[in-house]
Amino acid sequence: MTTAQTHKSDGIGKDIVVYVCLLALAGLQFVIAYQNIEASQMFVRMLAVAMVEAGLAVMFFMHLWTEKRGFMLFVIIFTISVLLGMQYGWTDSTRMVVGAPFSK
Amino acid sequence: MSQADLTMEGPSSGVTLGPAFSIPTKKLAMWLFIIADTMTFAACLVAYGFLRNGTPSWPRPFHSITNVALMTFILLTSSLTMLIGLRSARAGDKAGAFRWTLITAALGIVFALLHIREWMGLINEGMTLFKNPWGTGLFGASFFSITGLHLTHVTVGVIALIVVGVRYKGGRYNADDIEILGLYWHFVDIVWMFVVPLVYLLNLAH
Numbered sequence: 001m002t003t004a005q006t007h008k009s010d011g012i013g014k015d016i017v018v019y020v021c022l023l024a025l026a027g028l029q030f031v032i033a034y035q036n037i038e039a040s041q042m043f044v045r046m047l048a049v050a051m052v053e054a055g056l057a058v059m060f061f062m063h064l065w066t067e068k069r070g071f072m073l074f075v076i077i078f079t080i081s082v083l084l085g086m087q088y089g090w091t092d093s094t095r096m097v098v099g100a101p102f103s104k
Numbered sequence: 105m106s107q108a109d110l111t112m113e114g115p116s117s118g119v120t121l122g123p124a125f126s127i128p129t130k131k132l133a134m135w136l137f138i139i140a141d142t143m144t145f146a147a148c149l150v151a152y153g154f155l156r157n158g159t160p161s162w163p164r165p166f167h168s169i170t171n172v173a174l175m176t177f178i179l180l181t182s183s184l185t186m187l188i189g190l191r192s193a194r195a196g197d198k199a200g201a202f203r204w205t206l207i208t209a210a211l212g213i214v215f216a217l218l219h220i221r222e223w224m225g226l227i228n229e230g231m232t233l234f235k236n237p238w239g240t241g242l243f244g245a246s247f248f249s250i251t252g253l254h255l256t257h258v259t260v261g262v263i264a265l266i267v268v269g270v271r272y273k274g275g276r277y278n279a280d281d282i283e284i285l286g287l288y289w290h291f292v293d294i295v296w297m298f299v300v301p302l303v304y305l306l307n308l309a310h
Contacts, residue, residue, distance in 0.1 A: 012187075012188065012191060015184060015187045015188075015191075016184070019180065019181075019183070019184045022180050022183075023177070023180055026176050026177075026180065026297070026300070029300065029301050029305060030169055030173060030305065032301075032305070033169070033301070033305035033306075033308055034308075039306060042305075042306060043301075043302075043306060046301035046302070046305060046306070047298075047301065047302075049301070050297045050298050050301055053294070053297045054294045054297055054298070057183070057290055057293060057294050057297070058290075058294065061183055061187060061286075061290040061293075062286075062287050062290045062291070067125070067127060068125050068126055068127065070125055071125035071126075071127060071135075074125065075135060075139065078139065079139055079142055082143055082146075083142075083143075083146050086146055086147065086150050087150070089150075089154060090153075090154070090157070092154075093153070093154040093155075093157040093158040094157060094158060095158065
């Protein structure tokens, strides 16, 4: 089945369900923003919700789910690998706060 | 799909290759652009997080979530209208596809206007790229850079929606072009899902 045929056979109902889920998840982020928790915990929770939202949108709105498996794996693995690679410097971000302005 | 799309003959004749991943070339190009743009936004957001994490006097200037909540709702809804437009195009309903594409563009314009209104509010409170009344001047630079980059994407998307919609109606573009533009529009929506919590919600004045 081609991508176009898949788009035709799926009803609009699935799109609306995903849309409502995304709205609910976006709402959840706003609820988390008013929780009385530490900023680091808030950051982790919001980021987790955002990743679920992004996953739903990529798979069902951008129809990555219906593409060839090889392409889907390429997009997911390549993107996540580079995004993870960008995280190497986080520990250095607290250098100024803890009073160590230069590497020791 | 033309034969030219299906075959790619190099200097060594007789070698025939199919399109990469067996998807149309234009669609593959859009996906590759989206992956590259993901890295751009990710780099901006990581740099922003780095600065915020390492700066004790980071400002929390946002008192209300009303505007950003409305902007989020509008952008998410525009993704749904984009999907409806694509379904109409796939079904051969040209008028419907054109209408829903323009509705998506209109929602994008409303989003951009709300964004500019919010910017003007912050600027009127004394926030610029280099200073603000609440704390480190880095906040203005990072806020305007990230939201400005996103707003630029929305603006480009709105223009593209109008152009592609009109050309689709005129018969120069087909449903595949609507789908490819839809990929871009959904990507802009996904970026906003990360900008909202990191740039707005973590900086609410409690």
